[in-house]
Amino acid sequence: SAVIxxxxxxxxxxxxxxxxxxxxxxxxxxxxxxxxxQPGQSLTLIATANQGSEATYESGFVxxxxxxxxxxxxxxxxxxxxxSPEDSSIYLCSVEEGQYGYTFGSGTRLTVV
Amino acid sequence: GQQVxxxxxxxHVQEGEDFTTYCNSSTTLSNIQxxxxxxxxxxxxxxxxxxxxxVKKQKRLTFQFGEAKKNSSLHITATQTTDVxxxxxxxxxxxxxxxxxxxxxxxxxNP
Numbered sequence: 001s002a003v004i005x006x007x008x009x010x011x012x013x014x015x016x017x018x019x020x021x022x023x024x025x026x027x028x029x030x031x032x033x034x035x036x037x038q039p040g041q042s043l044t045l046i047a048t049a050n051q052g053s054e055a056t057y058e059s060g061f062v063x064x065x066x067x068x069x070x071x072x073x074x075x076x077x078x079x080x081x082x083x084s085p086e087d088s089s090i091y092l093c094s095v096e097e098g099q100y101g102y103t104f105g106s107g108t109r110l111t112v113v
Numbered sequence: 114g115q116q117v118x119x120x121x122x123x124x125h126v127q128e129g130e131d132f133t134t135y136c137n138s139s140t141t142l143s144n145i146q147x148x149x150x151x152x153x154x155x156x157x158x159x160x161x162x163x164x165x166x167x168v169k170k171q172k173r174l175t176f177q178f179g180e181a182k183k184n185s186s187l188h189i190t191a192t193q194t195t196d197v198x199x200x201x202x203x204x205x206x207x208x209x210x211x212x213x214x215x216x217x218x219x220x221x222x223n224p
Contacts, residue, residue, distance in 0.1 A: 001158075001194060026135060031210075033211075039215070042201065042214045042215065042216045042217055043156065043201070043203075043214045044166050044214075045211060045212070048211070057151040059114075092156075096210065097158075098162055100148045100158060100161075101148070101158030101159075101160075101161055102148075102156075102203075102212065103158065104144070104156050104157075106154075106157065108156045
């Protein structure tokens with residue numbers, strides 16, 4: 001299965017600032033997915049990132065708040081902009097691998113103070 | 114939109130007891146997947162079920178997909194402390210490749 005390197009693994013940020021999370025995959029993939037997991041909760045899809053086109057955002061998530069880049073088939077970034085304490089969460093990238101399900105990065109644990 | 118309900122939310126067992134978590138979708142699914150997330154970790158894929166009535170086994174874990182492809186279960190026989198974690202079901206429906214996750218069942222095992 002694919003190996004995903006995600007960083008940073010954790011960060012503590014001041015409100016009003018922005019954080020960019022990076023995911024590097026060891027193989028070329030068409031779609032990459034970004035999820036948010038609030039403490040003790042399930043995973044919520046933020047957006048789907050395709051190479052060469054704008055990301056597709058789910059209801060409740062907007063590009064101005066969560067801009068995504070997908071410059072090539074192995075890399076993507078998610079930025080959490082103008083952060084507030086409500087953005088404190090774990091952010092995960094993932095790729096789909098057919099019958100082998102989804103492979104997730106190790107996650108970024110974000111605390112906004 | 115598609116909703117996936119999962120129960121129970123928590124389950125505490127003695128080591129050696131069995132454990133089952135149940136998943137129910139509001140719509141017919143094309144497939145259902147199961148993931149395990151250890152405390153502090155990220156979700157790890159366990160299995161995918163595609164066919165109506167399908168049953169798959171992985172050692173002490175048994176996965177079932179309902180006949181109507183709207184429900185699923187994960188059963189663990191004789192739990193061990195290494196089984197501790199949150200088990201999520203996740204379904205996708207029709208031409209929609211997106212996964213909808215259940216809320217998960219947190220399993221704790223008392224040695």
